[in-house]
Amino acid sequence: MTDLDRVLATVDADLDGALERLFAFLRIPSISTDRAYAADCRRAGQWLVDDLAGLGLTATLNDTPGHPVVTGISQLGTGKRVLFYGHYDVQPVDPLELWENPPFEPKIIEGPNGVKRIVARGSSDDKGQVMTFVEACRAYLKVTGTLPVDVTIMVEGEEENGSGNLPPFLEAHREELAADIALVCDTSMWNATTPAITVSLRGLMHDEIVVTCANRDLHSGYYGGAAANPLHVLSTIIGAVHGPDGRITIPGFYDGVVEPPDEVKAQWNALGLTPEVFLGPIGLSQPIGERGRSLVEMTTSRPTFEVNGMWGGYIGEGSKTVIPSIATAKISCRLVAGQNPVHVRDAVRAFVRSLIPADCTVEFRGGEGSPAVAVSHDNPNLAKASAALGDEWGKPAVTVGAGGSIPIVGHFKKTLDQDTLLIGFALDDDRIHSPNEKYDLASFHKGIRSWVRVLAALAA
Ligand SMILES: [Zn+2]
Structure with a gap:
């Protein structure tokens, strides 16, 4: 013995x-x-x-x-x-x-x-x-x-x-x-x-994006059709973050990301985690992550970009025909091994700036992160x-x-x-x-x- x-x-x-x-x-x-x-x-x-x-x-x-x-x-x-x-x-x-x-x-x-x-x-x-x-x-x-x-x-x-x-x-x-x-x-x-x-x-980087267009809220009957709307600008930018294949399009976003070895991925696949098991209980059925990646990869070994909150203009009861001057989004990215939070923050900001039209400005509040x-x-x-x-x-x-x-x-x-x-x-x-x-x-x-x-x- x-x-x-x-x-x-x-x-x-x-x-x-x-x-x-x-x-x-x-x-x-x-x-x-x-x-x-x-x-x-x-x-x-x-x-x-x-x-x-x-x-x-x-x-x-x-x-x-x-x-x-x-x-x-x-x-x-x-x-x-x-x-x-x-x-x-x-x-x-x-x-x-x-x-x-x-x-x-x-x-x-x-x-x-x-x-x-x-x-x-x-x-x-x-x-x-x-x-x-x-x-x-x-x-x-x-x-x-x-x-x-x-x-x-x-x-x-x-x-x-x-x-x-x-x-x-x-x-x-x-x-x-x-x-x-x-x-x-x-x-x-x-x-x-x-x-x-x-x-x-996974690590985390969070930031706040503030887009400003006109110098005050506007009447949509008087200015509508001519004046830029920051909510449209912001949603266009957010809409451009993910490609149709689920990949994040921000240049440099994936820099340094480490791929797990094939045998580890094989182990994950063998676990057989299905959308029914993972998403079913929350009332969903379709994973929206990168095409060709397993659910385990999507939620642990791949980075993400999420909007956590987005606001601007009038959100009270009834209607108000306003073109707001400011729109804001809080975003966060889950980071994986090899990614540098500062590099990711700078890549996100450069991407947002590149899509800001003339006359509009963007400001960032936050940008903190941990690898x-x-x-x-x-x-x-x-x-x-x-x-x-x-x-x-x-x-x-x-x-x-x-x-x-x-x-x-x-x-x-x-x-x-x-x-x-x-x-x-x-x-x-x-x-x-x-x-x-x-x-x-x-x-x-x-x-x-x-x-x-x-x-x-x-x-x-
Ligand atoms: Zn405990």
Whole structure:
């Protein structure tokens, strides 16, 4: 029997103990947004500090201007170190009357199809996920007296409240938090049987376009037919942004965009995400993205241009025969790996200016942005983690991107110069942030086993 087998067997044998510990953690109502629960947040942090100290880690409750940050650091001299991130705070529970069981009295309840689930606020987001990693370390330490790689566990208490104190904390503890790679456990699997590693998050650039034509609002009977209308000008420009093939026509917009390798695209195609499944629930059926691209590509690996709001002229009740002098649009672009937000902003502005007719002017207000964050598809840690998850779940982990942003990942890159692998065992139906939040018992149990394998694989 290998060490790995013995550690996995210990995880199985100690599942009840692991559940008891998780339940104790879940019983603490650490709601970070409500000041009335500040002492409970601290208590949850302290509970975790005590648990990590019990494992032999150097565990600290680090004060911040808000709720404290927990750190637990091993010093085993393994030659490699991972930084693990999670959060111990939870969302508020209201409306309380919709909970079938009190939110801070965790229970195992049989769901549909006899699937056992842990029901409590924080069971999935994120205490249950945090404890999958802690329990993996516990089993390893118990069986072998050591860990395959050193760990720095950092668990914050303000994730549900904007993580405002985390960036300065990272700045101040840069050396202490140094690691070869960061692991974040706050995401979902692709589905109940397919593990996923999130390796990219799209960036964002937003701007406001203000077009002015005449020097005041005009009577359309008197000036109509002669005077330029800024709403027409703006809609003509917006209408020119996308070609009939769904591609964005702005020169330079796609500069630097990185194409994922063919095998990753093949993996995405194999997921078989259809318009019926993805768009059906929102009442749509036709993807409008670039022709020839899959839905996964459209929403994660390709950049976008969206109008978020557009206004001008008269929008009150009844009619008013006005030709407005000003029209405005708020736009935003989701960015992907390789794109520079400033370059994209300048390309968008140059495109808009090129279509502004004589007599009209344009002004821009905004233009802020942040780049996408992505781990290279040939990062060796990615291959190792993916193989380890495949061993546990019986099928390879899919490498996915997230269409939105998870700010912590950008901070890890910017402040700590660390790449991040987001590996989580939550499911889309976990009802995080909603009443009756749950975490499948299988997510917890196989999540612990998965981390055991990932830790072993990362050491190799
Ligand atoms: Zn979370």
